[in-house]
Amino acid sequence: MQYDVKAARATATGTMVDTRTRLKGVVVTGSAGAGSVVFRDGGATGPILLQLDVLANAEEDILIPGEGILFSTDIHATITALTSVVAFYG
Numbered sequence: 001m002q003y004d005v006k007a008a009r010a011t012a013t014g015t016m017v018d019t020r021t022r023l024k025g026v027v028v029t030g031s032a033g034a035g036s037v038v039f040r041d042g043g044a045t046g047p048i049l050l051q052l053d054v055l056a057n058a059e060e061d062i063l064i065p066g067e068g069i070l071f072s073t074d075i076h077a078t079i080t081a082l083t084s085v086v087a088f089y090g
Contacts, residue, residue, distance in 0.1 A: 005090040010077055015043070016087050017075040022068035023050065025088040027061050030054040035081030042073040054082060 005024055008016040028037055036053045040046040049069050054060055068089070077085055 003090050005088055007086055007088050008075075009084060009086045010079060011084050013044075013078045015074050015076050016085075017071070017089050019074060020070075020072055021075065021089045022070050023064055023075060023087060023089050024068040025061070025063045026050075026052065027059065027086040028052060028054050029083040029085075030056055030058045030060075031081055031083050032056055033081050035079070037080070037082060037085050038078040039069075039071075039087075040076045040078065041071045043076050044078065046073065046076060 010016050023039065034056050038048055039050040041049050049071065075087060079085055
């Protein structure tokens, strides 16, 4: 199926995409210490659909196989000790 892929960038915890969508890939940039990002569906207390741990000063590029991860409500990211998170969705 053909569809548009978009990107959202975040540097702090919050909603990255405010609609139903599929997460297709992620680029995370670490800071001086190890960090993490937790992706939840439906806000800060929603179920965790993906959690990534990132080494200090590392950049991780993650491609999600198949059709991606379905977020029924929105994509919320809890970001800890990272410089930035870029989510590719569609």
